[in-house]
Amino acid sequence: MSSPRALALSAFEREYGRPSDALVRAPGRVNLIGEHTDYNDGFVLPVALDRAAWIALTPRDDGRVRLYAADLEQRGEFDLASCLSLAERGDASAEAGGWLEYPRGVAWALQEDHAHELRGFDGTLSSDVPRGAGLSSSAAVELAVAAAFQVASGFAWDPLDIALRMQRAENHWVGVASGIMDQLIGAAAVAGHALLIDCRDLDRRAVALPDGVAVVVLDTNTRRGLVASAYNERRAQCEEAAAALGVEALRDADLDDLARVRDRLDEVVYRRARHVISENARVLAAVEALEANDVTTFGHLMDASHASLRNDFEVSSAALDEIVSAARAAPGCLGARMTGAGFGGCGVGLVEEGSLDDFLSDTASAYAKASGREGELLVATPASGAGRDTTAR
16 A cells, blocks of 8 residues: 555545655644643643644645545645635635635635735645544645645744644634644644643643653544534533632632532532643643653553543543453553543554554554454554655656
8 A cells, every 4th residue: 555645645646647745644632641631721642643634735836726635535735815715715615525615725824914925835744643533634744735835835833823823724624623732732743742722821841751661542443423412411511510610710720729619510510620730730840851861660650541531531432441451461461441532533642662563563453352343553663744845656
């Protein structure tokens, strides 16, 4: 099977009859720790994946964008002028359900406030970030399109500005109420590092991953269904707890504060708040552990995070619990947890490199036995953020 990089390049030649002028990529991501903290002004610690969305492109002399989605075998095109007129009015005008709305939304967001003067391009898109698995496949496409516009148009790449505009495209054009983590790690990641993100002020710090360990994505091969109502319910419960505590967000409280108002909170609301407050503390402790090369403590924090997400926030699933349990029982596992919004998708584990082969085979076997389905295990090399690919073709 061709890599998405090779597929984007070969599809361009077939589609347009000539080699492309440039190639860009944008990574997926997995969050090591810090779940459901982002919308509570808290902390997250993601890494960018070496799975990515790729676009081969040649700039055009007009404002037309032509894009062939090689994985879907579908073509689409649009005029930048139409997106600009909507951006000038502050309007968002997505057409429900179409893949082309992601590139159109990017063009709309980049042109808002006349921030960037865009030039069109011919392009082909391919990605190996699994869709619906909680690995940020949509943000990878958005950022790849933004990188294509940057190459075609020549504007400066400011990771924070780009991430905020891509979040705006997803929130207001596509209509998905995502936080900033996916776009910011995809725009600003440093190879070999995790990225500590403060979701309040968007300050970020690269944190090196110690030698001798590997990050493994544990895909249950289940996909979460329509869970918007559950997500919105938990967000409202967090806001209720913050109001009872008299703070702007749960990020501003500790467990002692929560204990003082426990009798004023519904038991479920109390447990939701306990997860968020303890999870924020775990993220900061995890960063300290990584910087001290203390991978044992980091693994214990991952385990505690999963228990909190399962018991207090109640966003795990049978499949996620099964694959996390299988991983923990396998050789070399330092810690494992569910990752992403929950209700399906993926877990993540930290594994000693010397035991990696045995870990992969034992985890896959145990998960298949427990669940009756095949999982997919991806050894992830923490990658850099979106941009132009300069390696030889």
